[in-house]
Amino acid sequence: MKISLVDIDQNKLVQNEVICKIRDLINARNLESGDKLPSERLMSEKLGIKRNHIREAIRRLEFFGILKSRAKSGTILAIGLIGFNGIINEIVDIDTPSFVELVETRISLELKIVCLAAERRSEKNLKKIKKALDDYKAKLINGEDYLEEDLLFHLAIAKASKNSTLLTVMLLITPPILASYDRDMVCEGDQVITEIKKHEDIYFAIESQNPKAAKKMMQAHFIKLSTISKIENI
Numbered sequence: 001m002k003i004s005l006v007d008i009d010q011n012k013l014v015q016n017e018v019i020c021k022i023r024d025l026i027n028a029r030n031l032e033s034g035d036k037l038p039s040e041r042l043m044s045e046k047l048g049i050k051r052n053h054i055r056e057a058i059r060r061l062e063f064f065g066i067l068k069s070r071a072k073s074g075t076i077l078a079i080g081l082i083g084f085n086g087i088i089n090e091i092v093d094i095d096t097p098s099f100v101e102l103v104e105t106r107i108s109l110e111l112k113i114v115c116l117a118a119e120r121r122s123e124k125n126l127k128k129i130k131k132a133l134d135d136y137k138a139k140l141i142n143g144e145d146y147l148e149e150d151l152l153f154h155l156a157i158a159k160a161s162k163n164s165t166l167l168t169v170m171l172l173i174t175p176p177i178l179a180s181y182d183r184d185m186v187c188e189g190d191q192v193i194t195e196i197k198k199h200e201d202i203y204f205a206i207e208s209q210n211p212k213a214a215k216k217m218m219q220a221h222f223i224k225l226s227t228i229s230k231i232e233n234i
Contacts, residue, residue: 023085033078061091102177114214117129118213119209131156132153199221
C-alpha cells in the first residue's frame, strides 16, 4: 500500500520554463558574477510571466547557490556565466527520483549521520530522539500508522549530528520518501518486537556515544531496504 502525504510538484515543467527564460535574459545581458538582475517586476513584464512564478524560480536558483538575494539590493548573479549555464542545464534535467534512488541516498546519508550523532549529541538531542522513539513504539504496538513517527525519529538523529547540511538533505528527501513509500514491499514479514528492538539499539548506541555500534545498528535497520535496492538495480 502506498501513501502520499505531500503533493508531487505538478509545476515542474512550468518552473523549468521560467528558469530557462531567466537564463536567456541573463545571457542576453551578458551578466557576470556580482551583477544585479532586473527586478521581479521588470522580468515579469519583459518575459510575460507572473511575478509569483518569477519569485519561485529565483528561490529555486538561490537554493542551488547560483543567485543571491540581498535586502534592498535585489538579486545578483553569484557565479560566472559558464558555471551558471552549466548548472541551469543540470537543474532542468533533474528527474523525479525513484524509490530506489531515494533508498540509496537515505542509507548512505544516515550511516554517516548516525556516527556523527553518536559523537556529538547533547542531552537535549537525546531527549528528542527518545521522544520520537517512544511515539513510534506506541503507534507500532497499537497497530496504528507509524511512518511519520519513524521518520521523525530519523530526523531527530540527523539534528543530533550537528551538521546542518546533512539535516537539510534529510529534510529534502523525506517528502518524496513519504510520497513513494511502499509499506507492503518494505515491511512485509517484519515483527513488532523486532522493529522496536532495531530502533532501540540505534538509540542506545547514540546514548552511549558509540559511533561504531551506531553505524552497525543502523545497517541492521536498513537491511531490507538495502536488499530491495540491490534487487531492483539488477
